[in-house]
Structures are given as C-alpha cells and as structure tokens.
Amino acid sequence: MLDKALTGSKRYWTLIIVLLGFIGIGTLAYLHQFKNGLGVTGMSRDVSWGFYISQFTFLVGVAASAVMLVIPYYLHDYKKFSKIVILGEFLAVASVTMCMLFIFVDMGQPMRMMNVILHPTPNSILFWDATVLNGYLFLNIIIGWTTLHAEKKQTAPPKWVKPLIYLSIPWAVSIHTVTAFLYAGIPGRHFWLTAIMAARFLASAFAGGPALLIILALMLRKYTKFDPGKEPIQTIGKIVTYAMCANVFFILLEVFTAFYSQIPGHMHAFEYLFAGIEGHGKLVPLMWISIICAVGALIMLVPPKIRSKESNLVKACVLVFISLWIDKGFGLVIGGFVPNHFGTVTEYWPTLPETAITLGVWATGFLVLTILYKVAISVREELGTAKSEY
Amino acid sequence: MSMDRRKFLKLLGLAGVGLGIGSDFVQMSPAEASSGHGLPSSGERLGMVIDARNLTDEDFTRMIDACHSIHNVPTLIPEKNDVKNEIKWLWTDTYNHTFPEQINEYHPDSLREKEFPLLCNHCDKPPCVRVCPTQATFRSKNGIVAQDPHRCIGCRFCMAACPYGSRSFNYVDPRLYLTKMNPDFPTRTMGVVEKCTFCVERLAKGLQPACVVESGGALVFGNLADAHSEVRKILSTHFTLRRKPTLGTMPSVFYVIGGEDYAG
Numbered sequence: 061m062l063d064k065a066l067t068g069s070k071r072y073w074t075l076i077i078v079l080l081g082f083i084g085i086g087t088l089a090y091l092h093q094f095k096n097g098l099g100v101t102g103m104s105r106d107v108s109w110g111f112y113i114s115q116f117t118f119l120v121g122v123a124a125s126a127v128m129l130v131i132p133y134y135l136h137d138y139k140k141f142s143k144i145v146i147l148g149e150f151l152a153v154a155s156v157t158m159c160m161l162f163i164f165v166d167m168g169q170p171m172r173m174m175n176v177i178l179h180p181t182p183n184s185i186l187f188w189d190a191t192v193l194n195g196y197l198f199l200n201i202i203i204g205w206t207t208l209h210a211e212k213k214q215t216a217p218p219k220w221v222k223p224l225i226y227l228s229i230p231w232a233v234s235i236h237t238v239t240a241f242l243y244a245g246i247p248g249r250h251f252w253l254t255a256i257m258a259a260r261f262l263a264s265a266f267a268g269g270p271a272l273l274i275i276l277a278l279m280l281r282k283y284t285k286f287d288p289g290k291e292p293i294q295t296i297g298k299i300v301t302y303a304m305c306a307n308v309f310f311i312l313l314e315v316f317t318a319f320y321s322q323i324p325g326h327m328h329a330f331e332y333l334f335a336g337i338e339g340h341g342k343l344v345p346l347m348w349i350s351i352i353c354a355v356g357a358l359i360m361l362v363p364p365k366i367r368s369k370e371s372n373l374v375k376a377c378v379l380v381f382i383s384l385w386i387d388k389g390f391g392l393v394i395g396g397f398v399p400n401h402f403g404t405v406t407e408y409w410p411t412l413p414e415t416a417i418t419l420g421v422w423a424t425g426f427l428v429l430t431i432l433y434k435v436a437i438s439v440r441e442e443l444g445t446a447k448s449e450y
Numbered sequence: 451m452s453m454d455r456r457k458f459l460k461l462l463g464l465a466g467v468g469l470g471i472g473s474d475f476v477q478m479s480p481a482e483a484s485s486g487h488g489l490p491s492s493g494e495r496l497g498m499v500i501d502a503r504n505l506t507d508e509d510f511t512r513m514i515d516a517c518h519s520i521h522n523v524p525t526l527i528p529e530k531n532d533v534k535n536e537i538k539w540l541w542t543d544t545y546n547h548t549f550p551e552q553i554n555e556y557h558p559d560s561l562r563e564k565e566f567p568l569l570c571n572h573c574d575k576p577p578c579v580r581v582c583p584t585q586a587t588f589r590s591k592n593g594i595v596a597q598d599p600h601r602c603i604g605c606r607f608c609m610a611a612c613p614y615g616s617r618s619f620n621y622v623d624p625r626l627y628l629t630k631m632n633p634d635f636p637t638r639t640m641g642v643v644e645k646c647t648f649c650v651e652r653l654a655k656g657l658q659p660a661c662v663v664e665s666g667g668a669l670v671f672g673n674l675a676d677a678h679s680e681v682r683k684i685l686s687t688h689f690t691l692r693r694k695p696t697l698g699t700m701p702s703v704f705y706v707i708g709g710e711d712y713a714g
Contacts, residue, residue: 099621100537103534104534105533105536105618118629168603168619168620169602169642172602172604173603175583176583193508217503242607247699248577248694249613401550401613402548402550
C-alpha cells in the first residue's frame, strides 16, 4: 500500500518538499546541538527541561486522543466514525513518532539511548514511559495498517486485530497517565505534585487531540476527495466540548487549592505564569493568550447552536489547540521549574537552534502523517469510498 | 508429623530472619528512634554536620576551590557571566534561600543574609535515584548517592527530581573551561549530570572530604549510624536543621545554625 505515497498531485509533492525543507533545517540545527551540547538551547541549571520535553508532553496527549474515536467506533459500534477512525490512529502514530524524537533530541548522551533497555529500571517512570510509548506506536501501526489493508481488499479485518484494538484503549490512557506521573511524583515541585495531574492531562488530551483531528479532517475534505461527513465532525466537536470543559474545570481546581490554602509554594508557579515574579514574566503574555483562547473556545463550543455551524466549530478547535499547546506545550513544564528551589527566578526562553530543532521534529511528524493519510485516502479514492454517507 | 533436619534448619533460619528484622526495631531505644531516623544503630550511613556559625567568606572560597579543583569542576561563570550552564558541587547561598521553609519576617538581617554552604544532601531516600532510568545515579551501601557519568544518558530527570538543586548538567564541554586539570580525577564529557560525591575517591584512601579538611573544623564528617561517632555527638548536643525536611528525603547533611548569635 505504501506505493500510494509515491504518486500524487503537485500539491502533495509541494507539501512533502516543504516538510523535508523544515526537516533539513532541523537536522542541521540538531547537528549543531550534537556537536556543541545542549548549551545551545535556552535550558539551564535551574530550568533543566524546556521546549523539547514540553512538546513531548503535549504530543503524548494528541497521541492518546485516538482513543476518543476508537471507543465510539469499536466499543459502541458508532458506524459514523468508520471513515475517520483511521485518521485518529495514524495521527497517533505520527504523534508518538514526534514524542520519541523530542525525547531523543533532549538527551545529553543520545548515543547511550539503549542504556534504558540495557539497564531496565522499573522504579523510574521514564522507563515505563518508554515502554508504553513504544507499545502504543506498534499497536497503532499494526491496527491502522491491518484495518486499512482489509478495507482495500474489501474484506473484514482479521480476527486477531480485535484484541489489539481493545488493548489499545487502556493503553492510550496509560501513555498519558504515565507521562503525568513523570511530573506528579516529584517531591518539592509544588506545581507538578498534584494527584489531578493525570486526569488533567487526559482531559486536555481529549480536547486538544480531537480538535486537531477536526482541523485535519476538514483540510483533507478541502484538498482531497476524502469527506469525513458532517455528523462525525459534529460528534467529535461534542467530545472536544466536554473534554475542554473538564480541562478548564481541573485547572480551576488547582487554582482554588493554591489560592484558598495560601500556601506560598502552591501559589508561586501560578503567580509566575500569570503575573510574573519580581519583574520576571516572559511567559505572562503567552499564558493569558492561552486563557483567552480557552474562554473564547468554550463560548463557541458550549452552545450547540454556535458549534453546529462547521465554520464556527473549526475556529473553536483552532482556539482549543492554541490554548492547550501553550498551557501544556510550554507553561506546565516551565512553570514547574520557576521559581527554583531557592525561591529565585531563572527564566527560560527557547533559542533559535532549539526552535529549529522543534520545528524539524514537528515537520517529521507531519511528514509521517502526510504519507499515512495519503495512503489511506488513495486506497479509498480507488474504491470510491472516500466520502462518508453521514 | 515428621520433620527432617534439613527442613527444621530451614525453618529455624526463616524464624531467625524474622527475629532479625524485628530486633532492629525492638532494640532501638526511644532516644535512638527519635535522633536516628528510625534506622538501626548498626551499619554505615555517611553524613556531615556543618557548623555554619563561624564560617567566613574566606573559608567558603577555600572549601569551594579545593572541591572544584580536585574534581575538575569547570569554571563557567567568569567566562561569559553565564550562570545558565554553571556546574557546581559546592556553593553557598543565603539562609532564606537555603531554608526557604523556615523563614520568618522577624529574622534579623544578619541571619537572613548569612551564607550557608550547599552540596548534595546524600539523602537516605533520594528522589534522584528513584527517577533515574538507567541506575546511573544510585545509593551506595554507605549512604553515598553516587553518579556513574559513563552510564548517564543526560535525560536530566534527576535534576527535576532533586529538591535541593544539587545537580548540574554539562550543557557544554566542561574540558574547555578547566583552568587547571587534576590528572588524578576523571574529567566529564558533555551531556551528563554530575554533583558532589562526598569525595568518595578520598574516602577510599582514608582521607576526609576536601571541604571538611579545608573548613577549619566547622565541617564534621562521619558515620551517622554509629551512635558514638563525632557527627552523632554533635547532633545530640546541638540544635540542627536539615533542608526541606517535610519532603521525607532524609538528608544526611545537617546544619548547626546557632541562634542567639544573631540576636541584637
């Protein structure tokens, strides 16, 4: 089936070349980092994780969100998702690929990566995260590819794939729970040391991932013969709405605990992120953009009248994505490090090479996504089943 | 019921183990239980008491210079005034930054601004060890939290986990910033984490840690598990603080801060 990715329109090849261009720039920037060390990034002794790990955290959520399509389609027999579920699975594959690349570019000694396997350490959450992420990648590649292959042959998928599909559901929850545990089990970082972290991660994942999926699906409808259908998009819109409400609710719970208890350590990170401490407030504008986007998104999502208009729903999804990307892809990780353990503030901002590497990883993910989507859509175009009847 | 000799001995052994475990708790006197972190008074747990009352800036400079020159710790700050990539095993900070949970607004400035030496606490329950995915950092039997720079993958999870900011990452090639190299101690490569090791290489030769030697008697090093050690004597006769005790990491570094000295 992969041969389908080798033929395509001019637009398809332009996209591929643009993505390859970004990957090329990212690779050059990475070689610079590989040679000169992580000192070329904005990370420091005090803020020892930055853009890479926060992007990783955000993308684990996008990957996990495939389950929001898998559950209705496979567990509830919600047929309307039949055309779109593969998009979710392939988005998961692309996202996990990016996650792994972000971990890789963040390592000080990437050549020793195999030490995680050579010296397995079950008490380290990172060991489990590597395990579940790899498992999830393979599950989604196998499930997505096998079901698509069966679709191409116009047969039912082989029986052995069903248990894997069921397994992928708790597995999706596990990848984001374990990722939350990276943070939520660390003593002394008040911003992270909260039992609701995993729940919050899942809520934001189930809002952000499907929001991205709606945007992607509608782009596909515009530029290809693929049509996800009207109703499935509205159903996903409903999922985004509920998940976004839950996410905002969970954040407000954190704010209540911090500010009603008045425990300084619990308030500091919020103060830094939303007001700035001692004149340090590089993230303040970004965090307020995140809030404004979240509020704007909810205003457009909650009343069914507004979100039922597809153009509104897309706008709301863009807002959800921006809001969560800032909140989780930036603020959550950096906020945990500021102020530092001595009560002083060291700020973080990504450098140019760091940004180029980050864009390179995203471009790699989108290249994987483009190829996988191209294959899926070409298969259906040939069968004449690219349009959903719903 | 018959029981052969082998089986009997096996059972006896098991019972012995059971008793052995129990006896650690049973034999502990209340005094030991309160001062000794609930640990048995046998074995080894290396620790340090820092009598910070009379330490001066000159003492600090001497101690830090000794530590950093012996261990080939690069000097990054003067180079570019660059704190970002800094490596430090031993350094100082004010009372308010050292004990941020034990501040009050009526403390005299002399205490507030007093400098205290900071280093790895060699915690009894080290979070850095718990999170390391490769066991590159581990707790030795004698209580030292050690670091194997050859196994470290540079994920910096330990830096996120350490509540004391005791760990440094080699963001740049440290060898470029060594003014003088000590050929008897290994240098590190770029991309690995490092920290104080309680001078494990000196202890192996029967020497005291370098900072202790340079401290003019203010730093005392010894076995916390031995009730008759000098560290334990100081701990039983002085009021001491540990950094961030509520986190349950049980640091092996204790501070004598005095008290009446700062009044007035």
